[in-house]
Amino acid sequence: MEFPKDLKYSKEHEWVRVEDGDTAIIGITDFAQDELGDIVFVEAPKVGRDLKAGESFGVAESVKTVSDLYSPVAGQVIEVNPELEGSPELVNESPFDKGWIIKLKMEDPKELENLLSAQDYRNLAQKG
Amino acid sequence: MRYIPLSASDREKALAVIGASSVEQLFEDIPAEARLPHPLDIPGPLPEMDLMDWFEEAADKNTHAGPRRTFIGAGAYVHHVPTAVDHLISRTEFFTCYTPYQPEVSQGTLAAIYEYQTYTAALLGMEVANASMYDGPSALAEAVIMACRVTGRSKVVMPNLVHPHWRQVVQTYTQHLDIELVHLELAADGVCIPEKLAAAMSQETAAVVVQSPNFFGYVEDMDSINQAREESGALLIGAVAEPMSLGLLKGPGASGADIAVAEGRSFGGSLSFGGPALGMFAVKTSLARKMPGRLVGKTKDTMGRDAYTLTLSTREQHIRREKATSNICSNQALMATAAAIHISLLGASGLREVAVANLTAANYLAGRLARIAGVKLAHDKPFFNEFTVTLPGDIGPVLAKLASAGYLAGVDLGRWYPDMKKTILISATEVHSKKNMDDLVDLIAREAV
Structure with a gap:
């Protein structure tokens, strides 16, 4: 199971990669996709929607359950992964890369400090 | 299952646990004048033949025009x-049906519901139909709630050419939600005037509801209405109270409606005390995941044979809990089966x-x-x-x-x-x-x- 060190993590099992200072790319972790099982549908928000930190922005639906997706930081949705509509399995196959879900223009990049490091998240995940 | 009524002491215990002093207290939210202040006045036991006489006499008091x-x-x-409808649905395999969670023992029921869904989608001019809902009015209420959820808007324009009972049911379903029903007086016109509908809509309008044939029986110009709602971005909900009309008229979906609902009683149903009814509900494929209710899908089993199963269940309450698309956890399986049989007999x-x-x-x-x-x-x-x-x-x-x-x-x-x-x-x-x-x-x- 992977826990890339260059990412920030939320307790709700999302990861954040920062690009260009204030763009946050968000997806769900390897641990989360493994727990959910085969993902068959990802419901993403509309571009332009403003999200608060901790707000539910969509759902990941697997063959056995559905799980809400929570935004780790506040910001405006600037892009939604167009591949997921036709190939939701990318979230299983490549959770940290091709399976990214949304990009946000962050309101306040300082919020990243509230998130977990790879080590902290690994501890959380492995504790169950 | 044994049926043993509560004894007086069972009742006392149950009341003590919930902290009520009497059974009557449980009904105190119902106005006193609407409650019967004494037990039902029912005569004592009768021999079976006398009982039949009693009911026949009572039934004769009804006006039965035929x-x-x-x-x-x-x-x-x-x-x-056709008599064949009642004969076939009386078979025990259909008559005792409940939502078939177990595809391995329910292929017959699932196949019948799949047939019903196929006819419903075809008649309503839509791509996907659910396994049915309680009745036309509650299907319309679900459609209104769904439209608000899909659009993120809260106003729904509903002309008074929609059946008054249907409007009442929608009002009941939505009264405690953040949904505003916009009433539109069009009774003098007899049909919806597209310009008047357009004038009642804005960027806050989630949907416009149009019944055709409308409550007065008149056929609406759904194509023009579909164009009239475009600027606002509101969804078009097409309602059909008399689906027999769909033998001649095109379904709402064919005119561009996003959601179509119908009262399906005309297919295989009866008029006994107003029921049972059948709510037909269909949407475009793009809205299938937002649709309320059960959905039967067709697939292949491991031997490559056609097989049927409930699908997209993650929309539903038993999995999605409070985030479900609806709290409907059932369908009108027997009436849906009756409708499918009636429609298939007609062709x-x-x-x-x-x-x-x-x-x-x-x-x-x-x-x-x-x-x-x-x-x-x-x-x-x-x-x-x-x-x-x-x-x-x-x-x-x-x-x-x-x-x-x-x-x-x-x-x-x-x-x-x-x-x-x-x-x-x-x-x-x-x-x-x-x-x-x-x-x-x-x-x-x-x-x-």
Whole structure:
């Protein structure tokens, strides 16, 4: 199971990669996709929607359950992964890369400090 | 399952646990004047034969006009249902059906529901239909709630040409939600005027509800209405109270509606005390995941054979809990099966023939009524099997006289439309012979003029 060190993590099992200072790319972790099982549908928000930190922005639906997706930081949705509509399995196959879900223009990049490091998240995940 | 009623001491214990002093206290939210202050006055036990006599006598007190002398439609239409429908749904495999969670033991029921969904989608001009809902009005309420959820908007335009009971049910379902129903007076027009609908819509409008044929029986211009709503971005919900009309008219989906609902009782159902009913519900594929209710899908089993199973269940309450698309956890499986059997017995050409018979009968009746001096058609619009007629005098006494002559001649529209106190809603279908209609016309000419 992977826990890339260059990412920030939320307790709700999302990861954040920062690009260009204030763009946050968000997806769900390897641990989360493994727990959910085969993902068959990802419901993403509309571009332009403003999200608060901790707000539910969509759902990941697997063959056995559905799980809400929570935004780790506040910001405006600037892009939604167009591949997921036709190939939701990318979230299983490549959770940290091709399976990214949304990009946000962050309101306040300082919020990243509230998130977990790879080590902290690994501890959380492995504790169950 | 054993059935053992609660003893007095069981009842005491249960009341003590919930902290109520009496069973009556549990009903105190119901106004006292609406409650029966004493136990039901039911006589003691009777021998079976005496019991049958008792019920026969009670049943004889009802006015039973018989289908061919009933010209009341208003959302519940008289149709001939082939005997084969009741025979087939009485088979125990269908009769005791419940939502089939286990595909391995429910292929027959699932296949029947899949057939029903296929017919429903085809008739409503849609791509996906669910396994059915309680009735047309509750299906419409679910459609309204769904439209608000999909669009993130909260206003729903609903002209008063939508059946008044349907509007009441929508009101009941939505009254505690953040949904505002925008009432639109179009009764004088008889049909929706696209410009008036457009004027009532804005960027806050989630949907516009249009019933066709509408409550007065008139066929709406769904194509123009579909264009009229475009600028606002509101969804179009097409409602059909008489789906037999779909043997001749195209379904709402074919005109661009996003959600289509119908009362399916005309297919395989009866008019017994107003039910049971059948809510038909269909959407475009892009909205399938937002749709309420059960959905049966077709797939292949490990041997490559056709197999049926519930699908997209993650929309539903048993998995999605409070985020489910609806709290409906069931369907009207038996009535859906009856509808599927009735539709399949008719076939495409049979359905069209029945629809033509309805159109012909209603046009004959309207034509004859319009020739009675003092009687006129209230709205001059195209209709299917129902239309509005204005009589010269008070209609209450006229309808009562006709009823005592054994004819249920129509519905007094003054009940819901204060400006239409002299207007009745009359329906004629394939069950009405020329003689039935001529007799009604003669009676009206004698009693009403």
